[in-house]
Amino acid sequence: MQGVKRRTRRLIALAIAAVATVAAGLAILAPSAAYAAEGCKVEYKVASEWGGGFTGDVKITNLGDAINGWNLVWTFPNGQRITQIWNASYTSSGDQVTAKSLGYNKSIAKDASVSFGFNGSWSGTNGVPAQFKLNGVVCTGSIGEPSTPPTTTPPPTGGATAMETVAAMEPGWNLGNTLDAVGADETAWGNPRVTQELVNNIAAQGYNSIRIPITWDNHQSKTAPYAVEDAYLDRVQEVVGYALNADLHVLINIHHDSWIWMADMNTNRTVVEARYEAIWTELATRFRDAPPEVLFESVNEPQFNNVDDATAHALLDDLNVQFHEIVRGTGGGNATRVLVLPTLHTSADQVHLDSLSSTITSLNDPNIAATIHFYGFWPFSVNVAGYTKYNAEVQADIEGYFNRAYDEFVANDIPVIVGEWGLLGFDAHTGTVEQGEKLKFFEYVGYYAKQKGLTLQLWDNGQHFNRTTYQWRDAELYNMMKASWTSRSGTASSDQVYVAKSGTVADVSLTLNLNGTTFQGLRLGATNLVQGTDYTVSGSTLTIKASRLTSLLGDRNYGVKADLHAVFSQGAPWRISIISYDQPTMSAATGASSTFAIPTQFKGDQLATMEAKYADGTNAGPQNWTSYKEFARAFSPDYTAGTISLPTAFWNDVADGQKVTLTFHFWSGKTVTYYVTESGGNVTGSLT
Known part of the structure; x- marks a missing residue:
């Protein structure tokens, strides 16, 4: 299955409820050798099963000539139905199912295998299909006369296609803010030196590839012949060696040089091209002579100063073609090494995809991959303009972005690496987006990228994986990402239940987003709560009973009183925090604009967003096209200190002497109105 690492030193054991192996001889199907086949084997596994649902894994092994494009047909014996599929598409007619290859896995070499999986429904009996047909011919697992099935070990990476190489890199991780740091050395931006132990720990988390961003500017002569420091090259080679030792694919590049000096290419072309x-x-x-697990990326996030898109596309085309000529011209392993080319700004806007597609077509090289970056729907990603929740618009942005990359490249046998992904708001604060809404985003990105055959490489500049303790700073986020490598996870309309401290406790309902899973139960720690007594489920509505909430709230002091977990048939559990709160309150304050903060009693509540308007109703502060300001940029809560700060970035765009009405929106649904006036660098804040 895509996303599961195939290693000689680490094997993953799967619990299998049922296994069927069906084998048969296969005749040549078409005059084209690309579709010829002589034999195959199909392994059908029920990997997990629950009331009314199951997960199936299917593995096809080609025993004959290479196949380029496949469909697999079977008939369910007991009325089972597919509800969700990955690494294939499917159609069905009654009990008959046809699973079809996708662009990235349509080729099956001799003695090689491809796998796909699905979630399905069943009732009564969940029997195994008796027969499979590959490209129209029944399989029995041999060529001509029955024989011992050949090994199903995948071909070595050295013989892999670009599509197979990139698929083997999923999932990936970025060693950000390290060798790409602009400064004296790799610790200049606060991260420790890279060690073999760190890279081993990354591999142990389940990652199959590591992207090593590298900035060369401080380690390259600024005069011809623009030599790179040998010591720096040695260090890069050492870190690449760490990755190879850990059985990781590795991607290296030219990183922040893209804006430091390469962006001036239009006016300084000779020097830029020479460097x-x-x-x-x-x-x-x-x-x-490095192994093929080492890939090269021509440049990170290419951008060019003071030019239009047409000129920028031409400049990038020149660099990508130059990169291709240089690498291929050195021979050896570089003659066939997978080379990774970015779009302008590594954007999946159609105009940029089209331009890169033209470049790749002109190169006529099968060992090319494309790369884009994805940081989500911008207003949601940075929490501005009132986009506090993961909604249909945010999801449509994910789908549109990945669909365009798939249609342009993957569907045409050009693999795509999403070389960086995450949320832009992480640059300011990992709490910019509320935890549950963040988890829904990461869950769906992982799922949908898999549907489109895209390889994801998480951007991590040190904010996710602690490089000293080797622990995830947000284990919940990691668990959600990890689950998305092989399945979907259930979520809910919220991960927070607010109960007023002095109010009457009543039943509370949440909407479950099953995402193809089945709800299994509600837990408090290791204890299963009792359905019907502690909670009820009706369709997709989960209702937590008042009696159970009362016991969980205990003394009803402010804050999180308990964490329940909704458990589903697969994927990560969904945490539901039970929170005791009251209406937040604020106090009058004065101070310099550079340090001004509003004294706030949060009383168990959490801040979602802030609006800013002048007395006449027009928008105040930065991003004045919206009244809702950017979280962690224009305002920032400090729950420990009991303040909400309004930094200089906010006051820089506020008219001197004009009163501004601030409306603070909290996740409980409560609001607080507060007034501020800045004059000559001093701020007065009040409740009236």
Whole structure:
């Protein structure tokens, strides 16, 4: 299955409820050798099963000539139905199912395998299909006369196609803010030096690839011949070696140089091209004999100063073609190494995809991959303009972005690496987006990228995986991402239940987002709560009973009183925090605009967003196209200190001497109105 690492040193055991192996001889199906086949084997596994639902894994092993495009047909014996599928598409007619290859896994070499999975429904009996047909011919697992089935070990990566190589890199992780740091060395931006132990720990988390961003500017002569420091190349080679030792694929690039000096290419073309050529000549020479698990990315987030898109596309085309010529010209392993080319800004806007597609077509090289970056629907990603929740618009943005990349590249056998992904708001604060809404975003991105055959490489500049303790700073987020590598997870309309401290406790309902799973139960720690007594479920509505809420609230002091977990048939559990709160209150304050903060008693509540308007109703502060300001940029809560700060970035865009009405929106649904006036660098804040 895509996303499961195939290693010689680490094996993953799967609990299998039922297994069927069906084998048969296969005749040549078409005059084209690409579709010829002589034999196959199909392994059908019920990997997990629950009341009314199950997960199936299907593995196809081709025993004959290479196949380029496949469909697999079977008939369910007991009325089972597929409800969700990954690594294939499907159609059905009654009990008959046809699973079809996707662009990235349509080729099956001799003695190689492909796998796909699905969730299905069943009732009464969940029997195994008796027969499978691959490309129209029944399988029995041999070529001609029955024989011992050949090994199903995948071909070595060295013989893999670009599509297979990139698929084997899923999931991936970025060693951000390290070798790409602009400064004296890799610790300049606060991260420790990279060690073999760190990289081993990344591999142990289940990652199959590591992207190593590298900034060369401080380690390259600024005069011809623009030599790169040998010591720096040695260090890069050492870190790449750590990755290979850990059985990881590795992607190296030219990183922040894209804006430091390469962005001036239109006005300083000779120097930019000479510096670029010098770096890639030295890199390609240094890694000429490296194994094919080492990939090269021409440049990170290419951008060019003071030019229109047409000119920028032409400049990037020149760099990508130059990169291709330099690397291929060094021979050895570089003659066939997978080379990764970015779109302008690594954007999946159609105009940028089209331009890169033209470049790739002109190169006529099967060992090319495309790369884009994805940080989500911008207003949601940074929490501005009132986009506090993961909603249909945010989801449609994910789908549109990935669909365009799939249609342009993957559907045409060009693999795509999403070389960086996450939320832009993480640059300011990992709490910019509320936890539950964040988890829904990460769950769906992982799922949908898998549907479209895209390889994801998480951007981590140190804010996710602690590089000293080797622990995740947000284990809940990691667990959700990890689950998305193989399945979907259930979620709910919220991960918070607010109960007023002095109010009457009543039943509370949440809407479950099953995402193809089945709800299994509600837990408090290791204790299963009792359905009908502690909670009820009706369709997709989960209702927690007042009696159970009362016991969980205990003394009803402010804050999180208990964490329940909704458990589903697969994926990560969904935490539901039971919170005791009251109406938040604020106090009058004065101070300098550079340090001004509003004294706030949160009383168990949490801040969702803030509006700012002048007395006449027009929008105040930065991003004045909206009244809702950007979280952690224009305002920032500090729950421990009991303040909400309004930094200089907010006051820079507020008219001197004009009163501003602030409306604070809390996740409980409560609001607080507060008034501020800034004059000559001093701020007065009040409740009236």
